[in-house]
Amino acid sequence: MHVRLLTGVLVWSLAPGLWTAPAGAAVGQSQPEEAAAGRAEAYRLFLQGRHLENQGDIEGAVRAYQDAARLDPESGELLAELSSVYARRNRNDEAVAAAREALERDPENQSAHRILGLLFAARASERSGTAEDARLAVRHLEQARETLLSDYNVELTLARLYLQTDAAQSAVDLLEELQKDAPGLSETGMLLARAYEHVGRVGDAVTTLEQVVAGGRPSSRVLRRLAELYGKDGRWSDAVDVYERAVELNPRSARTKRELANALLRADRPARAREVLDELVTLRPNDVYGLYLLSEVELELRNFDAAEAAARRLIEVEPEGMRGALALAEVYSQKREHRRVVEALAPLLENATDRGLRPEQVAGLLGRVGFAYEQLQEYEAASRVYERGVELMPNSLAFGGRLAQAYIDAGRPTDARRVLGGMQEQHRGSLTVTRLEARVLGDEGDIDSGVALLQGALRSRSQQPRAYLVLAAYYGHYERFDEAIDLLESAANRFTDDTSILFRLGAVLEQSGRHMEAESRFRRILDLNPEHAATLNYLGYMLADRGERLDESVMLLERAIEADPYNGAYLDSLGWAYFKLDRLDRAEPLLQQASEQMAWNSVIQDHLGDLMLRLGRYADAIAAWERALAGDGHEVERAAIERKIGEARRQLERQ
Template sequence: MTAEVFVGKAWAVVALVLVLSACQTVAPGAVDQGEKVLSLVAQAQFELAEGRVEKGLALFAEAVRLDPRSAELREEYGLALASAGLREQALSELRKAATLSSEGEAVLGLLAAQGAGSREDLQEAVVHLEKGQAFAPYADRVRQSLIEAYLRLGQGAKAWAQVEPLLAEHPESPWLHLVAGQALRQLGRFSEAEGHLQKARGVPEFSAQATGELVEVLAQQGKFKEAAALVGEAVRQGGAPTLPGLVRWATLLVRAREEAKAVEVLDEALSRDPNFTDALILRAAVAFRQGKADEAEHFYRRALAASPDDPDALLGLARLYLELRRFDEARPLLVKAREVVQQHEDALPGAIAEVAEEQAALELVARAYDRALPFLQELAKKPLERRGLALWAEYFRAQERWSEGLAFFKNASAVEDPQTLRLLRSIKAEFLLFAGSREEALAELAAMAGGELEDARAAVGTAMRSKLYKEAVAWAKKALERFPGDGELTFSLAAALERSGQFAEAEKTFRLLLASDPENASALNYLGYMFADRGENLTEAKELIEKAVALDPLSGAYLDSLGWVYFRLGDWDRAEKYLTEAATLEPFDPTVHEHLGDLFQARGQVEKARASWQRALELKPDEEGQEERIKAKLAGLPHAPAP
């Protein structure tokens, strides 16, 4: 910031300087201390006006030493230091002043914002900038700095309150369109943000920053192809693309389901640097998504060889092992990830909680509830976010500790955002239901079902999980009248219809959903399994499920469906292949073990059938009539030979 910006009120005392300049030769003690301070200030101002900055500041410093409690004097000294470009010293003096004029507040705010390296620094700057807005000579600079500080703090509403009236006055300002886009993005008003950022992007000075913001706005709207196209254009136009630029491009391509192109971009990055960790990790994630577990493990291992303490590589490989149910290999990776993030806690905010979530999830999947509890308790030391709430719900739900869980959630502290609070509300309703307060639970869920789209989705989903199929059908139908074509509600309606025994209506609804979203893996699998379980349309069922498996090759549920349809078709070898893989990925799913038992019985492997069905019973099947069905199958087997 140039020195002339801070021409303070001190320079207005020129007449006083001329009068008091004669006092330079007054002998010590000839005037009292107050007069001496005044004389020093006058001399300091004169020297500064003449360009003798060092001498002027020294005189100011002496005056402050003689009268350190004078807020006005300290402010004058701070303004002089600011005009001289001595930022840190100016900050120190202005902060020491007990009170500041609007000019002092403005200058202190500008200086604090200029070098703010932390959230706390920015918050301090905002306090002073807000107080300094009244100082007219700096009003534009203060408002600009204030807007930028609000945006950096994530306070989009405050930034927009400043930007909106300015835009009305200066509708062609590219900077205002840039900050308007940033503020509206923070407010979740993405389509409006997109329009402003497009305008800012047309001005070379702001093009790069506006493009970066526009990419994020498009991604937040799910427009991944458009976002990827923008990044690809920027990467190619910039000459030799940077490695981070290539990885960002590939990330968006993955989210746009253009995985083949993403692999090309990542391979380009790795050809330039085979040990570029971010590219290796994303390459592993793509392989994981494609169901290529061995390939995913290979790239994660390469990433860890290049960067043994990279937390993303450690977590990525741990998640792969968790998905493959290789718990004993996942645990030490998570322990090491925790050690790493604890060493860099300041640079990785929230990373310890993320690791704790993964550790809790692993133990819950492994049904090691006692081992999960310490990690869950660690998460509960702070307001819970969505995943923390979901993990706690699964902890109580899996053990059917409904009353205890309800008490926990009634007192739980949750992050104050709409999605988290919505999840907490739906969990409370579910636990109320199973704790015996059915009417209260139904009233709460019905209220949610009649609310906004996300509320309706949550209510219908909770009803499905709680086997309230009749209510789920009614609520989903009413919600779809208000939100026609919503895929999540349509899927829930179709599933609830099937669970209610309305198979023809369920089939019609699933087909409607697949007509609009042909790659909806959940709908493909559900409709295919529905046919296979009823022994109908088996050829089509196989095609539907094979497509679901191609979309998500590591889904144990989809592999179970594929094995089951092959069983129904009489292809027992393929049935055993897929059912065995499903049992590996879903070792605690009673339906998978029941299906294996059916296969073994058909093959005459009586003891294997008995073991599979007994395992299914141990896992407490909750499908209506399933427990009785499995017991009948066991009763029909010949008695086991005496040991």
Template sequence: MKLTRPRSAIALALLTSLAVPFGVLQAQPRPEPRPAHAQEVGQSESAAAGAETQQDHAPAPLTFGLAGPYLAARMAAVESDFRAAARYFAQAVAHDPEDRYLLDSALVALVSAGDIGRAVSLSSDMESDGRATELSALIRKAELVHQGNWQALLDQQSADDAEELRRDDLLDRIVNAWALMGAGRASDALSAFEALAKNPDVAPLVNYHLALARAMVGDYEGADALLSDEATGAHMLGFTARAEVLAQLERRDEAVAMLDGVQGIEAEPQLQALRDRLASGEPVAFDVVKTPADGIAQVYLTFASALASSPDPEPLSLIHARLAAWLSPDTGEARLMVAQLLQDRHQFDLAEPEFDALRRMGQMRPVAELSRIDALSRADRRDEAEKAALSLTAAYPDLPQAWIALGDLLRQQEKFAQAVPAYDKALTLLSDAPEQARWFPLYARGIALERSGQFDRAEQDLLAAIEINPDQASLLNYLGYSWIDRNVNLDRALTMIQKAVELSPGDGYILDSLAWAYFRLGRYQEAVAPMEQAIGTMASDPLVNDHLGDIYWMVGRKREAEIQWKRALSLDPSENDDVDPDRIRAKLDQGLDAVLADEEARGESPTVPQPQAEAAGTPRD
């Protein structure tokens, strides 16, 4: 489906004045906040002021009525702020109600924000006024499904066929088959599914829906024959459907064995609960789909998944997921997809109600929760992330990944002593796990222990992690630098850092560590090259600039040292816990020699940074 492009002259002029794509529809993982187009807005305002002078105070065409809300809507769209985009596009539509592009944009924003009611109302108006688009037709059909108005939906599909609008539209064809089921024409529905399944390219998808339809009419043998094909039923909803079908056939042992063979079932509470009910002899009904509307919701969900997972993510994935969740609010997979798509766009406030619904339904998914925790952390919403991690450890106390996630969050907030027990719990749970599953929590606990002043324990963990994973650059760097900092195991420490550089030659943090190790060992000339390489990759890091200044001073390049210290100060070193702005100012006033002498006289060790860690979830990520 393609959105209608703008047709009015004003909308076209506005569209060509902006260099960014229509952001509401861009499915980008973890988008970075983008700056508002202040210059463009300012230029428009300036042009308007000039026009008022030259045209007797008449407003310029591009700023009268439509331009303001349109530009605001575009900015909100680029940032995936769907609520704001919906509000501003609605204002733009009020100024130009004939422009199908603006109407489609308003629909996208409304559905994405979860305001399906207003989207349905706008779609109905568009149809009544002869301004329908493919998107408004999709929403209108979903409304007919929601109402259970199957005959009207079939009539609409027939009208589309007569106009030859979508003869090859798979989604419409499957929806039509389900509508036949809703209208009480089960034989016609099954025949429609079977005809579609003759196309080998789409047979697995169609056969899945055919299996659901067969089960709804009581043909459980036929449903099982279809679902037992891995191409048709080897997915979460397929496993659930087949297990329920087998229960109706009194083949519970077979259903339990099948579910036991599902990889990762322990992280799928719904499947685990179904398995336990089957094993205990409790009643199990077939309710993967209770109504044809549930079947159509799964159609939309399938298309949402395909659109979201394509190499170039299709923008309508969130639209289909939202419609699926609206048609079948008890389908956890639909709510989860909505939540994850919103999370990918950093719309956490819109995603949270969907995650809450999953928790109320008893369908909290550990993998999804871990993804949510990570996304919240990366968005600097660490209080929320920590609460989510605590909830996950409470719900799944035997899940080591939950404790690792909690430890990482605490460590990122420099709550190092509090992070240690979380890693302790994770490593206890992993005591019988393969070694490769243990190296990261050992490394992470080693960092937390070292930062909380327990270096003996930290050293044991770091050495154990290196024994498991001897070619992990940041791990070698961390222990090597820790030894250099403590003036122990110097030769082995330097060898470790040098190996880390070989493994990750472009890593500025590790190059910084190598240079600083040479500095601490008094090998100042050797420190220059790696530190200059580090500054090449991290020119805006005040710590690296400060280090380079110290090294330049020690090799007699004092003017260059002062330039680097001044640059470090200009980069707001107060934001970096490893940089002391007052010490940099003292070096500029007195020179590094005098500062070191004063520190020695006071019995202080020279100020050195903490070792840098470049593993996932570490403070310097």
């Protein structure tokens, strides 16, 4: 066994006093005796340094290596060994200085390059690390690689640096070569999969990790990464199987259990997801990520009280965080309690700066609060929220479009036009902008110009169903139903299985009084998707309102509510069907709930008034009809409601 000390002139042997000349030197060539004696003493000090370090005498070892380096001034390896001693004791500045001095003596010294590369790589991985640290690490490690046998640590560190410095293809080349030399190493497979992802070869990334998993006993980290890639590809059932293995391998990992629960939820297995999370939060009751996910799972299971409880527990655990408020707001949103959404999120917006919220977080909150105000028909409040959104993100199509829509709904077309004018340059050709411009024209009385604008947009988007829907909605808004029907019939022939086209066509046919044709379109949708909640509601309500096939109507509407149990429109529809069946005890709670949720909806208030009249509760009937008159006025006859109010008052006076 030999320890080789590369001096640039000699290769030292462990046999004392012996040396061999480097390649190209004449064997037996004499050297000055003094130099030979110096090298021999340097070698003795080198061995002494090794011994002292092994005995724990670090300072003694350092002095021995320093003395050896002075005696052999051409040796870079002695200084590289000194650098290694410093590095092993985390004396990194001294290690760098010694390694650099070694390279001054021997620019190709691989030991010095290795130490410098690893030291600079460690610096680059720290928060204070710089791009220059990474560049130097790459330069030195590339030179340290030029050995007959691969240094696994050097190879993997260099691969990580390539990924860090956007040189993913270099990482792929290096790791593919390393995997051929040493197949089956999980760390190599992990990095190679990551490199494949960086260069867009996701399929190869999956295959690589599958091979690692199949090749032996994969680590929990490998399993989690493979499951994550399955999830990104929508293969949630496969992801669940792999996450289950990862949990078995590391049952104490809360993170892995959360990832398993999330995969179960996406794989449409919420009940099993809840089991996993219940176990997690029982063991770790303050696990904020687990509580947030548990609230989401309970919502998926329609356990609204349990979802709210998990959200409130999260707020207790993390009172200054935003996750709990977001989870609670989501519960309220699904329950259509939009006022409570505002109340839950408004404090976050008021203290956004103090909480250190990022702009994208503030934008998300603004979007939720603005939408809640829109659902409450409070368009001025919505516009103020969206104004703040536009100020935060001036080029956002979403905020600009929603602000313009809020202005339109608030009866402020001039302000809407101003916003849209500012969006033209950034979003030229956007169908959203064109739709809103047409609406402004229509509300100002120039309906035909709006039609022309949208027809032009349709000509350039004839392969996009949304372009047909936008123009059809415009026709419908201004009660040009025949044109809407012709357009949608054409679109339905082109996009035969598009449920959005069929639904809009069915709705316009119903609004035109063509009920049989409307029913045909709705039943076509249910053939394609038997659980299409909006269609179940529309068809069920259409039958109930006409007093036809009321038992079927109830069945359809109950299915709609099963999918969306707090939807006020659906609750009103089912309540109206029960009213038509004269099952007033079943109708009342449904119509009351719908009335409270959608106080601005004139039709719903009219329905409740009719129920109260039938029950002989005349004062309640009058109050409901007065709300109908104060509401949006859609699809009601004011004169008819006023007559009903008059009759109820006369009945009230007789009591």
